[in-house]
Amino acid sequence: MNSSLQLAVPATRNRAPVGPPFRRQARSRLLRADLLTVIAWASVSFAVALWLADGGAAGFSTPAGSFTALGIVAGLIGMDLVLLMLLLVARTPLIDGAVGHDRALEFHRKLGKPSLYLLLAHGALVAIGYGIAEGLDPVGELVALWLLVPDMWLAIVSIGLFIAVVVTSVVTVRRRLPYEFWYVVHLLTYAAVLTAIPHQFSVGGLFAEGTWQRWYWLAICIATGAALAHYRVLEPLVATARHQLRVSRVVPEAPGVVSIELTGRHLDELAGSGGRFFIWRFLAPGMWWHPHPFSLSTEPVLFDSSGRGRLRITVRNLGHGSAQLTRLKPGTSVAIEGPYGLFSTAARSRDRVVMIGAGIGITPIRALLEGTPFEPGNATVLLRGHSEAELYLGDEVLELCRRRGATLFHLTGPRSAGEHSWLPEPAVHSGHRLASYAPDIADADVYICGPDAWARSVISAARAAGAREEQLHYERFDW
Structure with missing residues (x-):
């Protein structure tokens, strides 16, 4: 059966202090996210522009040169995207505070296949271009490059490593692999980058000393490596020793x-x-x-x-x-x-807040409820489980709602089907929707934490109730 528990704000309760100016905070965060997006795509354009400025356009004067030039452009863009991917998983406060860890990883995954395709195109086009110039077929040219050109074998090994990383990152493949195996394979990304770098500086004089290209690629490679070393290695070691x-x-x-x-x-x-x-x-x-x-x-x-x-x-x-x-x-x-992550007050954009959790996803909601600012009557909490026993830490959430003046609903019962599958079946049959529990949701921040399919259903319901994208905050479990 479905049960709903609602707590009203006591009339004699002292009102909590007004929270920070959340709308200004949200505008600032969204502006930083837009700025980071512009910088990311500008870096791709800048890499190609520097190559053109150093005389790269001259390669398009012959068929062989055109293939080679297109291959170089594909390689420059592909490598730039790979470095962006590494920065997205470096857990830097600048990126994490602007877009959040989940969204950064989402962008990281989306760049994986394009990066690989560009690097494959780089190898194929360069082999075709060099082969036309030397009278060899592409396969023969690749063999010749492997045997005769210093550092080229490292580039070919790098392509193989990138293929292994991307293939094992495909969702359908990853779900079949033990986490430990996938994690070790994914670490090969760093080896793939390290084996790709030498030939950039040693083959063909592309990044010859004294060119702006050389300084640009040295700078972004060093900056990316430093960010990874600092935020993925040094800071955790310091935090572990300190705490x-x-x-x-x-x-x-x-x-x-x-x-x-x-x-x-x-x-x-x-x-x-x-x-x-x-x-x-x-x-x-x-x-x-x-x-x-x-x-x-x-x-x-x-x-x-x-x-x-x-x-x-x-x-x-x-x-x-x-x-x-x-x-x-x-x-x-x-x-x-x-x-x-941004599943915190740092993501707030409104004075009102709605917190929705299911199963073990209730536990971050409990911590958020304890700390995020709101006035009595400006917060609604919905806890979902098949039974009261699955509303983990429910007693603590109830006490916090009483103390802080939040409205609490327990939504228990069998799962419903269709577009309102996040609600228990009796609630759907009674005509209840998200707005039935949180009528002010269109002007509230909505925090959602629970199983992925359930959370997607809640997000759809929140959008239908009038909540905009910047108001929706979702903590993923499957990354």
């Missing part, structure tokens, strides 16, 4: 669901991250190398002014990796990266 997190206890919350409590230092630096996620590595035998993306399920609790305190994540047994976490021993050290 000194250890597991204090593992608390069962429901069948297959546990809360992992950790203690550490300087946890005041992590306060206000409610909803954002961290990458956790539990330094136990057989587990230390496996990264787990989990959000905090509560704001850190500080023991003293020095920042010593306790924080908590809540996880569900969804496979071998998460099943191991239910057996963690107290005292286990923890490495940490983050926080990442």
Whole structure:
């Protein structure tokens, strides 16, 4: 059956302070996102423009030169896109704070196939162009380049590595592979880039000393490598050493669901991250190398002014990796990266807020509810589960709603079919829609966290109710 629990704001409650100017914050963030998009595409144009400025257009004077020139252009654009892909996964605050981690990864994936096709076209067109000039077929030319030209074999190896990475990243293929295998193969992206770089500077004098091209490509290669080294390696090591997190206890919350409590230092630096996620590595035998993306399920609790305190994540047994976490021993050290993402107050654009969570996706909603600013009566929380037992941390959410003056609905019951599949079947039959629970949703920020298909249904319902794209904030589980 469907159950709905609604809490009204007590008339005697003191009103919470008004939050920050969210509309101005949203405009600033969207402007930064647009600026980053312009810079990204400008870098592609700039790479080609520099080649033309250094006399590249002269290659189009003959058939052989035309093929070679087109191949060079394809290679320049393809390599520029590859470096953009690496920057998108470098977890830099500039990109993460403007578009969010999920959207950055979405762009990263979309660039994968075009980059590969351009690099393949680069190799094929250059082989055809050189072959015409030397009277060889393309295959014979490739063999000759492999045998006779220094560093060319590295470029061919690089193409092979790129093919392996892109093929294993296709959704239908990735779902069939163990995560560990896919993760190791994906690390080959760095090897593919490293093996592609030498021939750019040594073959044909394309980036000869004294040219602007040479300085441009040196600069962006060094900048990309530095960003990856700093944000993917150095910062996590510093954060792990600084916070000194250890597991204090593992608390069962429901069948297959546990809360992992950790203690550490300087946890005041992590306060206000409610909803954002961290990458956790539990330094136990057989587990230390496996990264787990989990959000905090509560704001850190500080023991003293020095920042010593306790924080908590809540996880569900969804496979071998998460099943191991239910057996963690107290005292286990923890490495940490983050926080990442825009599932937080940083994404707010309105004073009103609607938070919708299902299953284990309720836990980031609980943390967000605890920390994001709103006045009593300006927040609505919807929790979805097949039963009350699947409304994880539901009692804590109820208490927070009472304390902060939010309206709470429990939506339980069997799943419905069709366009309103995010709602339980009895609610749909009763004519309920999203606006039935949140009539002001068209003027509210909407935070959605839960299984992917369910979340897509909620997003569609929010759009139908009048919410615009900048108001929709969704935390993905499948990246």
